[in-house]
Amino acid sequence: MNPQEHLYYYLAVSAALFMLGMVGVLIRRNAIIVFLCIELMLNAVNLSLVAFSSYLNDPTGTMLVFFVMCVAAAEAVVGLAIIIAMFRNRESVNISDINIFKW
Amino acid sequence: MNNAVLSLIIILPFLGALTIGLLGFISKAFRAQEKLIGLMATLAVAIPFGILVSVFAGYHAGGGASGSVNFVLFDWMTTANLHLHFGYMLDELSLLMGLIVTGIGALIHIYSISYMHGDSGFYKYFLYLNLFIFSMLNLILGDNLIVTFLGWEGVGACSYFLIGFWFTDMEKAKAAQKAFVANRVGDFAFLVAIFLIFFNVGSLNYADILASSSVFASNGDLAFWVALLVFIAATGKSAQIPLYVWLPDAMAGPTPVSALIHAATMVTSGIFLISRLSGAVFIHAPEVLMVVGVVGALTALMAALIAITQNDIKKVLAYSTVSQLGFMFMALGAGAFSTAIFHVMTHAFFKACLFLGSGSVIHAMDHTHAVDDPQDIRTMGGLGRFMRSTALTFWISTIAIAGIPPLAGFFSKDEILAKNFAAGYMGGETVYFFVWGVGVLTALLTAFYMTRVTTLTFNGQPRFPLEGHHPHESPALMTIPLWILAILAVVGGFLGLPEIIQHGHLNWISHHWLANESGYPVHNVHHEHLSVAIEAILIALSVIIAASGMLLSYRLYSSRNIAGDERVKRVFGKLYPVMSGKFFVDEFYNVFLIRPFVAFSRFIIMPIDKYVVDGIVNGTAGTVNILGSAFKLFQTGIIKHYALLMIMGVMGFLAYLLF
Numbered sequence: 035m036n037p038q039e040h041l042y043y044y045l046a047v048s049a050a051l052f053m054l055g056m057v058g059v060l061i062r063r064n065a066i067i068v069f070l071c072i073e074l075m076l077n078a079v080n081l082s083l084v085a086f087s088s089y090l091n092d093p094t095g096t097m098l099v100f101f102v103m104c105v106a107a108a109e110a111v112v113g114l115a116i117i118i119a120m121f122r123n124r125e126s127v128n129i130s131d132i133n134i135f136k137w
Numbered sequence: 138m139n140n141a142v143l144s145l146i147i148i149l150p151f152l153g154a155l156t157i158g159l160l161g162f163i164s165k166a167f168r169a170q171e172k173l174i175g176l177m178a179t180l181a182v183a184i185p186f187g188i189l190v191s192v193f194a195g196y197h198a199g200g201g202a203s204g205s206v207n208f209v210l211f212d213w214m215t216t217a218n219l220h221l222h223f224g225y226m227l228d229e230l231s232l233l234m235g236l237i238v239t240g241i242g243a244l245i246h247i248y249s250i251s252y253m254h255g256d257s258g259f260y261k262y263f264l265y266l267n268l269f270i271f272s273m274l275n276l277i278l279g280d281n282l283i284v285t286f287l288g289w290e291g292v293g294a295c296s297y298f299l300i301g302f303w304f305t306d307m308e309k310a311k312a313a314q315k316a317f318v319a320n321r322v323g324d325f326a327f328l329v330a331i332f333l334i335f336f337n338v339g340s341l342n343y344a345d346i347l348a349s350s351s352v353f354a355s356n357g358d359l360a361f362w363v364a365l366l367v368f369i370a371a372t373g374k375s376a377q378i379p380l381y382v383w384l385p386d387a388m389a390g391p392t393p394v395s396a397l398i399h400a401a402t403m404v405t406s407g408i409f410l411i412s413r414l415s416g417a418v419f420i421h422a423p424e425v426l427m428v429v430g431v432v433g434a435l436t437a438l439m440a441a442l443i444a445i446t447q448n449d450i451k452k453v454l455a456y457s458t459v460s461q462l463g464f465m466f467m468a469l470g471a472g473a474f475s476t477a478i479f480h481v482m483t484h485a486f487f488k489a490c491l492f493l494g495s496g497s498v499i500h501a502m503d504h505t506h507a508v509d510d511p512q513d514i515r516t517m518g519g520l521g522r523f524m525r526s527t528a529l530t531f532w533i534s535t536i537a538i539a540g541i542p543p544l545a546g547f548f549s550k551d552e553i554l555a556k557n558f559a560a561g562y563m564g565g566e567t568v569y570f571f572v573w574g575v576g577v578l579t580a581l582l583t584a585f586y587m588t589r590v591t592t593l594t595f596n597g598q599p600r601f602p603l604e605g606h607h608p609h610e611s612p613a614l615m616t617i618p619l620w621i622l623a624i625l626a627v628v629g630g631f632l633g634l635p636e637i638i639q640h641g642h643l644n645w646i647s648h649h650w651l652a653n654e655s656g657y658p659v660h661n662v663h664h665e666h667l668s669v670a671i672e673a674i675l676i677a678l679s680v681i682i683a684a685s686g687m688l689l690s691y692r693l694y695s696s697r698n699i700a701g702d703e704r705v706k707r708v709f710g711k712l713y714p715v716m717s718g719k720f721f722v723d724e725f726y727n728v729f730l731i732r733p734f735v736a737f738s739r740f741i742i743m744p745i746d747k748y749v750v751d752g753i754v755n756g757t758a759g760t761v762n763i764l765g766s767a768f769k770l771f772q773t774g775i776i777k778h779y780a781l782l783m784i785m786g787v788m789g790f791l792a793y794l795l796f
Contacts (some may be wrong), residue, residue, distance in 0.1 A: 074573055133774035 153181025161260030323373015371407025391494030416660030418433025430470020437463025584686025
């Protein structure tokens, strides 16, 4: 198996993960699930970054992944805090109920 | 003399205005200190006068630009093409004008201390007066057109403040407004002239403009337009046809103001400006000079005709001022710029004296409480026996303005007429004969109406009730300035002896001080000298005209008093109502300028302002509103919709990039 074909597998898995995450964000109503789906999309991107990094022998992609993981951790904290605050106010984590951000 | 001392000339009047204004504003106790305020204000003008005198004493005429004493207060702005500074230049012309302004200004300050005694706006009056002197000195001493223009606007503003000094009287407030608006017309022309000069010369300094006078010499059209625009500016400030209408109304201000601003100094700034630009611009625009002369002559005649019919002592003097300014423009028209400045000087002496005298008369009449209008000469008469100093100085000034030798008015007026005759006879332009003829006729009228007003005021029997308070002479603070001015009105003329004496070599002003050759600030148009015989005939004519005017008037009015007007009415016939109606110029302007303007403004307000201007403003807001209500449909508040749109957007971009 040559390195290029190798890369294709990784990219295929990454794309599949990303699509799963995206569809999940669009169709699921539970805020926690939506949140997990966003994480899934982030990790899909991480996977493709690492794959390219390895393929091109360039550490930059790997470095970037560390940043993404840091930001994702911070985001998880903020996001979960928002969901908890939402639940305390609305007794619900269904995002279709949260539509007050409009005119 | 060093820079700091010279700077005081400009700074002191400003400081005076500032201190008096601030202290008066915050402290009631200061406002009551009339003597202190008056002393401060007078010193703020008298000290600059002293400095100017000492510069004058050490000045050598004819040194050109390098000979003048220059000083700079500070740089204003510097760009690639334009360098502006608050720079001042003391040369022959500005020194002479500066001496007149500060000298007469100081006298009038002293006079005002007594005249304005007890007025509730006492400190404000002196604040404005000092501010006026400051502006006027900027106008005269500035070494570039911008400083002059600032002064020009400043004196206009001060004139507005002082005409409307008693602004609770609607008439007076209106007179102030009229003066301001009429002056704005001229100011606009001045601005355009400045632009033209800067565009073509590239500098606004007088020295640079004079040095590049070849620009104007080689381009006749340019010289014509610049000269014409400067002349229009001068008609505003110096009250010539068609903008003279504000000056008679300006008499609404306190009388010393009329003497200082509307007779001796501010109204001559147009003549100063034309003389200042004479060498660079005006000698290259002979057509404009003819216009200047003719306009001056017509103004002089018209104002003199009106003055005969007026019964308000200040109105007579006001029209007389317009008429005398006309004489100065006649001199400018003949290219005799130095002669015009000579008449500015002599006129400043006797007209300031006349106005201050009329103020003294008004004070006295006011004191009697016997008449409704203390300015109406029909209810005066016989005042000479109550106020000797005022009567004597008034008579001296009347003789001076009428042109009886050897008083000041004779020399300057005779020189103006002679120069015009020479321009016609030697220069070959017949239009100057017309100007000369009108001038001679006006000289006759001048002698007539001035003697009329003086005789009716001071001679004969009192026509006001004598029971109760008698009118009495004004205090020394008022009579001393009167006497100083009267003496100057007697001797001032010797500074400009006529050409018949040693071919004008003894004419100090024109020959020695302002002179003709390059290197002097004023450049006269040269004509061959008239022969001695013609000179003698012209002088004899001047004297005869003046004497007969005075005699006629004196005989008429001293025997018949106010009824003498009936004779005048018969002589002028149908013209008389037109004259007493002031040629209906105000009415003409009212019908043909002001009312159409008001109607036009109304038209602008209704359809154009309401529908076009408001339409644009409201339309903008309305459009935003409509767009907003369309776009708000996209804002559902449901997070999924936003996410979907975002993903669709990213898809769209990807599709665009890939295919």
